[in-house]
Amino acid sequence: MPTTPTAxxxxxxxxxxxxRVSPMCLGTMTFGTDWxxxxxxxxxxxxxxxxxxxxxxxxxxxxxxxxxxxxxIIGDHIGRHPARRDRTVIATKFMGSMFxxxxxxxxxxxxxxxxxxxxxLRRLRTDYxxxxxMHFPDRHTPIDETMRTLDxxxxxxxxxxxxxSDTPAWQCVQAQYEAIFKNWAxxxxxxxxxxxxxxxxxxxLVPMAQAMGMGITxxxxxxxxxxxxxxxxxxxxxxxxxxxxxxxxxxxxxxxEVLKQVADELGTTCARVALHWVQSRSGVASTxxxxxxxxxxxxxxGGLGLSLNDDQLARLDxxxxxxxxxxxxxxxxxxxxxxxxxTINGIGSEPWAMAPAGDEDRW
Numbered sequence: 203m204p205t206t207p208t209a210x211x212x213x214x215x216x217x218x219x220x221x222r223v224s225p226m227c228l229g230t231m232t233f234g235t236d237w238x239x240x241x242x243x244x245x246x247x248x249x250x251x252x253x254x255x256x257x258x259x260x261x262x263x264x265x266x267x268x269x270x271x272x273x274x275i276i277g278d279h280i281g282r283h284p285a286r287r288d289r290t291v292i293a294t295k296f297m298g299s300m301f302x303x304x305x306x307x308x309x310x311x312x313x314x315x316x317x318x319x320x321x322x323l324r325r326l327r328t329d330y331x332x333x334x335x336m337h338f339p340d341r342h343t344p345i346d347e348t349m350r351t352l353d354x355x356x357x358x359x360x361x362x363x364x365x366x367s368d369t370p371a372w373q374c375v376q377a378q379y380e381a382i383f384k385n386w387a388x389x390x391x392x393x394x395x396x397x398x399x400x401x402x403x404x405x406x407l408v409p410m411a412q413a414m415g416m417g418i419t420x421x422x423x424x425x426x427x428x429x430x431x432x433x434x435x436x437x438x439x440x441x442x443x444x445x446x447x448x449x450x451x452x453x454x455x456x457x458x459e460v461l462k463q464v465a466d467e468l469g470t471t472c473a474r475v476a477l478h479w480v481q482s483r484s485g486v487a488s489t490x491x492x493x494x495x496x497x498x499x500x501x502x503x504g505g506l507g508l509s510l511n512d513d514q515l516a517r518l519d520x521x522x523x524x525x526x527x528x529x530x531x532x533x534x535x536x537x538x539x540x541x542x543x544x545t546i547n548g549i550g551s552e553p554w555a556m557a558p559a560g561d562e563d564r565w
Contacts (some may be wrong), residue, residue, distance in 0.1 A: 211257025217390035218415025223260040229492040234268030266298030273325035275441040281327030297337035310340035354384035365391030417487030431472030475508035477505030
């Protein structure tokens with residue numbers, strides 16, 4: 203079984219593809235101050251340089267981030283330098299509307315996707331996009347129209363790989379089988395929120411991604427800063443000034459308490475422990491980390507060098523566990539019914555009391 207990467211230049215392949223990416227991806231939603239917060243272009247350039255110097259090669263953005271400025275910043279610093287551009291895996295997204303009042307300004311229809319791609323190429327100052335994510339599902343567009351359009355963009359050389367973000371498991375499977383049956387470019391990556399404080403994805407999306415050949419790239423692995431440890435039971439009453447008060451539930455604060463205990467035992471930060479935990483989860487390829495400063499980036503990258511023992515991992519798993527929904531809550535109870543007292547793939551069972559007694563009772 204592959205081990206968790208311990209350095210930024212210990213590359214992994216993304217899903218069922220040969221695309222090599224760093225185990226931590228540089229998220230750039232904070233590039234630009236056009237949303238009233240974030241980092242100026244000069245600081246963003248330094249963050250990209252530090253990330254690259256450490257061996258990082260995977261940068262994630264979106265057409266809508268900071269009103270398009272995030273892509274422009276990346277293009278100005280990387281896209282216009284051929285050697286720097288070719289060594290970087292640039293991922294961006296379509297779906298978000300950039301044009302108020304235009305019904306085709308966003309979405310996953312052919313007109314919108316092709317226009318968004320051309321606009322991103324211009325802002326990024328590049329001839330191709332390495333990984334093109336569908337940012338969200340589009341209830342108004344048939345998925346086969348979107349997949350055919352993305353395949354056309356792959357065949358034209360304007361994009362290299364296809365990924366999905368924040369999309370229900372059933373629609374991901376539908377899209378993947380459209381690609382399989384029609385010999386279109388498949389979905390190789392799945393971007394989802396995943397952290398110690400968001401584990402509901404483990405019940406449907408994670409096993410789906412593993413079965414369908416999609417490498418998982420978690421976003422918000424620190425749950426909007428909650429898992430940095432700065433918000434605790436002791437100061438939770440002050441949280442209304444932070445903008446994350448809705449996440450300060452009793453359960454999440456319990457997670458933070460255990461996280462702080464483990465971090466103290468290791469002599470490290472809560473952020474590093476939380477990032478190491480999510481990066482070590484089954485199916486995860488590259489975890490997206492954002493940073494407004496170089497110091498934040500360097501602290502986050504330190505999560506790759508940690509080593510948690512079985513007890514520490516178990517404590518984090520127990521405190522953050524979520525109740526599975528139906529049918530995942532029902533299926534584990536069926537081993538006795540299905541296996542008839544045998545052990546299969548290491549899973550044991552007891553004889554089912556309501557079954558026939560043996561071969562003599564076969565009809």
